Amino acid sequence: MKVFDLFCGTGGLTKGFENSTRANFDIKFGIDVLESSVNTFKLNHTNAVGLSEDIRKVRRSEVERLTGVKRGELDVLVGGPPCQGFSSIRPFRSTNDDDPRNTLFEEYASFVNYFRPKVFVLENVVGLATHKKGNTLEIMQECFHQIGYDTDWRLLNSAHFGVPQKRERFVMIGVERGAEILFPVPTHTHKGSTIGFKDKSRILDTDSNKNLIAAISTMEAISDLPPIASGESANQYLEIPKNEYQASRRKLSEELTLHVATDHSEKMMEIIRHSGKNISCIPKHLITSGFSSCYSRLDAHEPAVTLTVNFVHPSSNRCIHPILHRALTPREGARLQSFDDDFQFFGTRTQITKQIGNAVPPLLGLAIADTISDMNI
Template sequence: MRIVDLFSGAGGLTFGFYYHKENNRFIRNDNCNIIFANEYDRAAAATFRMNFPDINMINQDIKELTEEQVRGLIGEEEVDLIIGGPPCQSYSTIGRRVYDDKAKLYNEYYRMLSIIRPKMFLFENVRGMLSMKDEKGNFVIDNIQNMFANINDELGYTIVYDTIDAVNYGVPQHRERVFIIGIRNDLDIEWDFENLNIEDEQLTLEQAISDLPHINSGEEIHEYGDCLPENDYQRLMRGENENLTAHFLAKYGEKIQTIMNHVIQGEGKDYINGLVDQGILEERYRLTSGYKNTYGRLYADQPCTTITNNMSTPSGLRCIHYEQNRALTPREGARIQSFPDWFQFTGNKREIKTQIGNAVPPLLALKFAEQLEEILG
């Protein structure tokens, strides 16, 4: 397949097409040729280049990609597939939703379809996109369906979409995202989300990260030490990797550390305030802001909740380690997203966490790649 990768981020969706899984190892997929990728964010583009050095990464605003430039990048041969979805922050139901320039980037996707004319496309975004409206009160998903169905007199795409939870596809977290499949209307191709290969069992958080070394406030650890992989998922994630990266924690203050020391699995803000009410904790530890699962400790024997760019912030949504009194490290977040340990992230600590939190889980991407490769050859 000849593929164009838009809004690529660090490369989570890319990973599923660049590799396939064989004998519990990631092997290069020679049937997928990613012609070029485009990403606006400098740090994410640098991470992409580090991990996919043979893919032509165009690090610039998609609005500045000219038709001449794109045609020069793809050449004369037909493109089979465009993958990627615009940034999701504007559509997210967490925080302030606004129909801003980022929310309108599906117009650039439309423009790329009109130039590249791929056989199919795969578009991913947060579930909140389905309820998002434009300034006229029209649902964004309806805009996409109507616009993409009739790009010009000759070209249009039939669209099907569904909400997919990554936990059903080998990823150890609940992560619901909308996936849109577009099929060029001159092709006799059908897509059925039910054909994606669902895994028999869901992985728990403990199964995903229990082999990563113990870490304390303010530390950064680069070696596994005596920690050995305990199951097939951990062995897949390690591969032949020897040196850990992105396994670091911020330095916690006394109040935050005390709160983490006392919260139990499945509990958070309300539990801590209950301890204050009972006199077990002093009044100064009362939590007066945030959501119900602020300072929430994760369950060991359940899949993780959705990984976000606040995975290492105890005062964010549930992200406290099920056993140790700390938040998750970025490497643990990457594990939970199904990035292997040898996948490296570049940038400052905030940028690294953002790249991980925004990514499509590679193992979920791999499921889509398998099905699309079967259809497109």
């Protein structure tokens, strides 16, 4: 099944598709404006064409030529248009697919209109569901309806699909008119707080299913990694995996990469030593400002909170190791995003950290891919 990935970032979503054993997904194309992210995408999707371009400047016919995938031959189109620009979305004008005035969402819609995939997946921030009191979402769905697609959407919590992180995403699935739409069925349960959205039918239910296993916790995901201190690094595993999740991420990896801890200042180390569940644990004289989640320690026995693009710096969010006195390493962040240890990242440590923080967890992508394979498209 041929797959295109728009606004692909590292390709975490489509790596989940590649890992599916229910269908053979062939990733043919990825595009993103960030060159380092596209280089990461190409390292891990070796058969795909990867473009580092502004999607508004790339003609659909050129993508057709580069990939050899013609109109009507594409099975799945996925992607998450950046939320900047939602405010200016207009009713879709399908007559001009190369209009430079298009918003990034309209570029996504025009790819759907040009290539006519059997199914598309649009993922985004959960705030899209309530943007402009739902009006933005109505316009988006009407866009797709005008060009012959039915759509439905849900708010998915990554922790319900084996990801050790309470990362919540908006996911819309579209199909050619009249086809069936399915959403992933949760495999894990988590009792913690979730999205406060009024229409509970949009949030997948885990309470009624007593056979689900507990969500993967932070320490279940990272406890096999060497216990390095601030400023230290390690490139070898010191012990065997302690559970199925760790074994699945390690696979046959022999060399440990990206396990490099931020070298914190002495003042930051003092803050970290006081850190707890939220910023109120820090003595007032040590900090001047910050959100409630800043300078906070992850709970060892819960899935992690949503990673940000600066999860190696305690001032950005709740990203201090559950036990050790330091922020997470990029490898620990990748584990919490469900990347396998052999997934290759391109770029500087700062670029890689941002790529990890911005990514769609591959295990969430896998759940979506497996569901699409059941849709008989």
